[in-house]
Structure formats: C-alpha cells, structure tokens
Amino acid sequence: MTFKPARLLFALIAVAAAPAFAQNLAVVNGKPIPTSRVEEAVKQLVAAGRGQDSPQMRMAIKEEMIAREVLMQEAVKQGYDKKPEVKAALDQARQAIVVNQLARDYMGKNPVSDAEIKAEYDRFTKQTGDKEYHVRHILLENEADAKAVIAKIKAGSKFEELAKQSKDTGTANNGGDLDWASPSSFPPEFAAGFTGLQKGAVTENPVKTANGFHVIKLDDTRAAKLPTLEEVKPQIAEALTQQKLEQFKEQMVKKAKVQ
Template sequence: MTFKPARLLLALIAVSAAPAFAQNLAVVNGKPIPTSRVEEAVKQMVAAGQGQDSPQLRLAIKNEMIAREVLMQEAVKQGYDKKPEVKQALDNARQAIVVNQLAKDYITKNPVGDAEIKAEYDRFVKQTGDKEYHVRHILLENEADAKAVIAKLKGGAKFEELAKQSKDTGTANNGGDLDWAVPAAFPPEFAAGFTGLQKGGVTENPVKTANGFHVIKLDDTRAAKLPTLDELKPQIADSLVQKKLEAYKEQMVKKAKVQ
C-alpha cells in the first residue's frame, strides 16, 4: 500500500499538540517525539478512511515525524520561527486549535437532542408540503407579451408550441417542462401561481418574478416523496450544531467590550 505524504501531513498536524507518553517514538538530536503522536495519527487516518492500522502505516508515520522534526530543528536554527509572517501563521493556527476545542466542548455539554432534530424535520416537511407538482412555464420579457400568450392559449394554441418563444432557453424546446418539484423549490411568488390551479389549468394572469413574467401550466400533482427522518437525521443534526455554535458565538461577542 502506498501512503501519500499529503495525507500523512494532515494527520500529523492534527496531532501536533497530542499529550506526551513516557515512551518515545524516537529522539532526534536530543528532542524526543512521543509515541502518543503515532497513536493519534493512526486513529485520525483510520477514522478518515485514509488507511488501515498496520505496521506499514505506523512506519510511514514514524519516518514522516522524524523527517519533520529534523526539518523543524533546521528551520529554527536558521531563524524561521522568528520571522513575522511565521509568527502570525503560528498565532492563527493556535487560535484555530483553541477555538475549535472550545466549540467541541460546548457541543459536548450542549448536544443536539432527538426532539430538536424531530422538530426541525417537522418544520422541513411543513415547509416543503406533501404534494409535488408537474409544471410548465413560458418566460416573457414583459407583462404585455405574457398576456398575449395567455390570450393565444385561451384561443386554442398549444402551450408546448408557444413555449418555444420562452426566455428560459433550458426549457423552451421542451414545452416549458420544469418536471416534478415541490413548491418550496421555486420562488414563493412563482409557487403561488400554480398551487391553486386545477390539473391542466393555466394561470389567468402573468406571474412576475425577478426573471420576468411567467405563464404557468399545471400538468399534474402527486404525493411528495420526501426523505425520511432517519435519512435526513445526520444532515439536520449537523445544521443544528452549526446554529448552536453561531448563537453561542453571537452571545459571546455581545458580552465582549469591543472598541
């Protein structure tokens, strides 16, 4: 198995601050490298699916850690750690590590519960609706053109033929077909234009959106095929975690004295 140095480097950076054990991986010019760093790097790479715990992986990590320590010592000898841009980068990295640990501990103490996830899923279902709509549209430059199209439709013209003049070039040659979708997939004003239509119906008046004026036809409706709670649970949980962290950040910033 071949191990990519870039993946090893990411793992090693992640464990650069790991606590030291009594036993050392190696001692480089008198500077010990604790074995704990290998254990943490192996755990990180296996968890990320970047390798399997094996003697080969451990040897590759050991060799990379030794090489990095040698290069670090040489960089310090040449004064790179004193350079302003390096100090700034180290400060930024230190800040990121400390803040990330704060966030991790905050979520551990304030976890997202199943009830919160269920409530968020229920809101999603309510917002999305229990129906899917198969709609077509013709997008025109102005209201007058849209009204002219509606008049032609009332006179017996075929919607699919008139759709060829639509500004929406992606659907113009497909009869204006927007396929099956839930109302939430469209701008609110567009969705409001077709949710009240009967099967086969066309909007009586043009529907205005940021894109122009639409003439909309409803082909059919059916029960919506929404993802289940179990399918969306990881995504919802992650979203709620981010919301908790954002609220915590805003709360802390409000308490701070910023001049």
C-alpha cells in the first residue's frame, strides 16, 4: 500500500504524538495530568490495603485527579496560592516531602542489618528474663498506712479485701491484681520488691515508688513465653530504623550553625 504525501505526513504526526498522549491521564484546560500519578496512587492504595488494582479504582482516581486539577486552577485564578497562610502551608508541605525523601535515601544507604536486629532481640530477651510473675499490690499514700496494711495481713486479713483501699483504682476492686508480667514491665524498685518473694508471700516492708508506697504479694511464677525472633523482627526493624533516623537528625543539628 502506498501513502499519498499528505496522508503520510498525518500518519507520521499521529505516530509521533501517540507516546505523548499516552503519558497523560488527561489534559485539563490545556494543562496535562501525567499518567504516572495514577500509577503512584494505585501503588500507594494497594500497599495500604485500601483496595486492589482494577479498572474501577483507576477510573475513580482519574476522576478525582481531574476534579482536583479543575479546583486547583480555579483556586489559582482567584489568587488563593498567593495568600500568606497558603504559602506557609505549602512551604511546610514542601519541607516535609523533601525531608522524608532525605530520610528514605539515608535508610536506603544505611539499612538495618539482620545482625543489628538479632542483637536487639537478644538484649530484649535478656532484659525481660526467663520468668513471668503474677503479682498483686496495694498502693497507699504513705509508709505508715502501708505498714498498717502489712500488719493486718500478718494478723490474718485477706490481701484481696484490703486491696479495696488501694489508691490504684484500676486494680482496687480486683484484689490488686496486676496479672502476669515480666519484671522489666515495672519500675526497677517495684520489681525488686517481688522477685525475691516466695509464692504466696507478701513484702515485709512497703516498697516506695514515684506513685506512693506499695504492699506487694506474689501469687505465682512461670516460664516466660517470649516471642520468637521471626515474630517480632518487623517491629524491631522499625524501631531500629527510627533510632537511626533520630541519630542522623541529631548529628545534622549538631553540625548546623543555630543562632
């Protein structure tokens, strides 16, 4: 088949223009909306678990982006982009976007290693220990009141009944029950008060913390049920990532000239 010159020209123009049109989602009042925006939006929504990639999702995104562009053009036309409060908000948004990209790039070059995750897990398990304790407590305002409670328990009063006068309203009506927990879950001085107790025993002396004076009873102990490394690996990795970013921020602030 042979094209006439005019038809050949139109065909070449159409071929050359096709990729450019394919790159745009739409053109609103002469301003193009790149198709790449849809791809990015789809990726983010799917990653966030807010739907599956589908023609319906893409159409909804397209309609929303067109509507936003129309509204944006109208807002600019009315001068909203020049308002001081809008400029300030745009500056903050720009700063957040740029800083977040810096953080992503930094972590890409300084990723959390499996060795670091394992070391943090080992530290956690050592700190937590291999035992869990089921304890109860009665929190009193002062040492004298706490000693009086201990004396009543020694005289035969039930710990659970005396717990009703506890300042800890969350456990007062439940016999002072703090449930099963590891010593690391409590303030050090509180944990020291019960780790040396025998099953069923009560502290001989009140235990002082920032909250007041405690009378503590140990109900029982058991082997700790610690999660495996694989079970908590994502959480540890996220925590270590945040630590690295915080350290990076502190280093940058130290180097800066702040007046």
